[in-house]
Amino acid sequence: QQKVQQSPESLSVPEGGMASLNCTSSDRNFQYFWWYRQHSGEGPKALMSIFSDGDKKEGRFTAHLNKASLHVSLHIRDSQPSDSALYFCAASPSDNNAPRFGAGTKLTVKP
């Protein structure tokens, strides 16, 4: 059983819209979270990490972590067609432990 679950499996938003992705860990030891993005034909690239409760903002991307529920979300405002990609959530028991990944959310931003 995967320790990281993501929803939805796929998501379509209009250009300029807000995209919201969700992630939950089923293991209470997994409290360190990352978001990765993978464009077709490439390896995943890290977007941001979040280790503390609350929000973390980097440009158009905002992550929110609730440690009590082990739920993390990613919100992309002003979505662009170049944001169309596969988004992965990853989690680990510590910042130096091998992260485990969810199945991913496929985001499509329509012009």
Add this chain to the structure above:
Amino acid sequence: EAAVTQSPRNKVAVTGGKVTLSCNQTNNHNNMYWYRQDTGHGLRLIHYSYGAGSTEKGDIPDGYKASRPSQENFSLILELATPSQTSVYFCASGDWALYEQYFGPGTRLTVL
């Protein structure tokens, strides 16, 4: 930016054959990882390493071996390849201070 290279980029193997996938990083990262990516499963951890000479089992190690002969190189070995090992394999490197992993471009392996 941190660089991770993988070879080969594409590989076709026969059932029962031996396959070696290679990974090289020039960033002096201590940690290296092997994942496979399959639709519906995301990235699954096969083996990882904390430094030269060390290898650790991930979540799906059966049928795979790993070797870390140096800080820069980390190999994944399929001694007896099976069609179920057809997948895209990603290598990654990282360091605890960086809080993230850097992935290679992937190797597409097809076992016939």
